[in-house]
Amino acid sequence: MKVYLDNAATTSLDPAVLDAMLPYLKDKYGNPSSIHAYGRESRSAIEKARRTIADHFSVSPGEIFFTSGGTEANNMALHSGIRSLDIKNVISSKLEHHAVSHTLNYLEAAGNIKVHWVNLKDNGVIDMDHMEHLLGSNEQVMVSLMYANNEIANLLPVQKAGSLCENHNAVFHSDVVQAIGHYPIDFQELKLNMASCSAHKFHGPKSTGFLYVQGDCLLQPFIHGGPQERNMRGGTENVYGIVGLAKALDLAVENMDKDRAHIEGLKSYMMTELQTAIEGVLFNGESGGDSLYTILNLSLPITEKREMLLFNLDIKGIAVSGGSACSSGVSEDSHVLMAIGTDMERPSVRISFSKYNTKTDIDYLVKTLVEVL
Ligand code: PLP
Numbered sequence: 001m002k003v004y005l006d007n008a009a010t011t012s013l014d015p016a017v018l019d020a021m022l023p024y025l026k027d028k029y030g031n032p033s034s035i036h037a038y039g040r041e042s043r044s045a046i047e048k049a050r051r052t053i054a055d056h057f058s059v060s061p062g063e064i065f066f067t068s069g070g071t072e073a074n075n076m077a078l079h080s081g082i083r084s085l086d087i088k089n090v091i092s093s094k095l096e097h098h099a100v101s102h103t104l105n106y107l108e109a110a111g112n113i114k115v116h117w118v119n120l121k122d123n124g125v126i127d128m129d130h131m132e133h134l135l136g137s138n139e140q141v142m143v144s145l146m147y148a149n150n151e152i153a154n155l156l157p158v159q160k161a162g163s164l165c166e167n168h169n170a171v172f173h174s175d176v177v178q179a180i181g182h183y184p185i186d187f188q189e190l191k192l193n194m195a196s197c198s199a200h201k202f203h204g205p206k207s208t209g210f211l212y213v214q215g216d217c218l219l220q221p222f223i224h225g226g227p228q229e230r231n232m233r234g235g236t237e238n239v240y241g242i243v244g245l246a247k248a249l250d251l252a253v254e255n256m257d258k259d260r261a262h263i264e265g266l267k268s269y270m271m272t273e274l275q276t277a278i279e280g281v282l283f284n285g286e287s288g289g290d291s292l293y294t295i296l297n298l299s300l301p302i303t304e305k306r307e308m309l310l311f312n313l314d315i316k317g318i319a320v321s322g323g324s325a326c327s328s329g330v331s332e333d334s335h336v337l338m339a340i341g342t343d344m345e346r347p348s349v350r351i352s353f354s355k356y357n358t359k360t361d362i363d364y365l366v367k368t369l370v371e372v373l
Helices: 015-025 037-056 070-084 098-109 128-136 158-167 239-254 256-277 306-315 335-339 359-372
Strands: 064-067 089-092 114-117 141-144 171-175 194-198 209-213 295-299 348-352
Touching: 015 239, 037 064, 037 239, 064 070, 070 098, 070 141, 070 171, 070 194, 070 209, 089 098, 089 128, 098 114, 128 141, 128 158, 141 158, 158 171, 239 256, 256 295, 256 359, 306 359
Parallel strands: 089 114, 089 141, 141 171, 171 194
Antiparallel strands: 064 209, 194 209, 295 348
C-alpha cells in the first residue's frame, strides 16, 4: 500500500489543473511578449489568470506579481520591499520558513536592516504584546509573519497583526503559502500590504506562485531584465504554470467547505487513533481552531529506532516528514521545533493531509507506526 501524507511539502497535481495547463505546453506556446497572435494568446491567458486570482482575494489584478513560487515571493517582498519602502527594522519570528528567516539574516548581515525576533509563548504562539511593544519602539518598520506554520500548523491572528501594523504605520507582509486554498482570505480586510503564495501546496504546479503587493507600495524591480510583471520581474513568464495556479485556486475555493470538513475529520480521527495506539504521544504546536487543519505534528516516545523511523515508514510505502519538508533529506533538527522547546530526543513526525487522503490511509499509518516502533 502507498500512502502520501506529506502534503505540506507538496501536493499532487489535480487532473483538472493538468488539463487546463496542457494546451499551453503543446499548441499555445507563444511568447506572451510577442505581438503576433501566438503571443497574444499567451498574454491573454496570463492576464485572465491574474484577474481570477485577484478576484479570489478581493484585490486588483495590478497588485498580483507572478513568481517562481513561495521562496521567490518572500525574497521579492523582503529584498524589494525593504529597499523601496525605506525599511530599517523588521519584526519577524523564529518560526518562519527559511525563505523568510535566511533572507532576513542575509539582509541584516549586509547592514540593511535590524531584525527584531518577536517573543514566543507556549506552543509557539506569537506574543502579540511583545509585537506591539516592538512596533511602538521602532520606526520604518516591516512586519513579516507567516499566516500558517508549515511544521507545527500554528495560525497567526492575522487580523489582529494587521490592525497593529496599521496603527503603527508598519508595512505588513505575510507568507500565506500554507493557508491559501484552505481558508477564505481577503488581503484588504486583513490589512496585508504583501502576501506570498505558492501553487504546489494546493494541487497546482511546482515553481509557480505570486506576490500580492498592495497598490500603495511601489516596489523597485526584483529581477532586472525585460519589462515583464510591470518591470518587477524580468524573464519570460511561466504561462502554463500561471494558468495551472489560477485553475488550482478556482478548484480550492469552489470546494473549500467540503474539502475542509473532510480533512478536519481526518486530522481529528488521526489524533484519536494515535492517542489510543501509542502511549505518551504528544502533539506539537497549537490545537483546534488555532491550528491549520491540514497539518499534525507529533512527538513519539523516545526510542532507539528514531534515526530509522522515516526510512522504515518509507519502506512500508508511507511518505511523511520529519522536520521541515523543504529540508527533508538534510539531517538537521527542525529550527521550529527547537524554537518552541520540543524535546528533540523524541522522534517527531509531521503528517499533512489533502483532499485525496482517506481513513484507510490513517489506519495504515497508525498500524505501521506501531509496528515500526
Ligand atoms: N513558505 C512556506 C510556509 C512553505 O511551507 C514553503 C514550502 O515548503 C515555502 C515558503 C516555499 O515555497 P516554494 O516551494 O514554492 O518555494
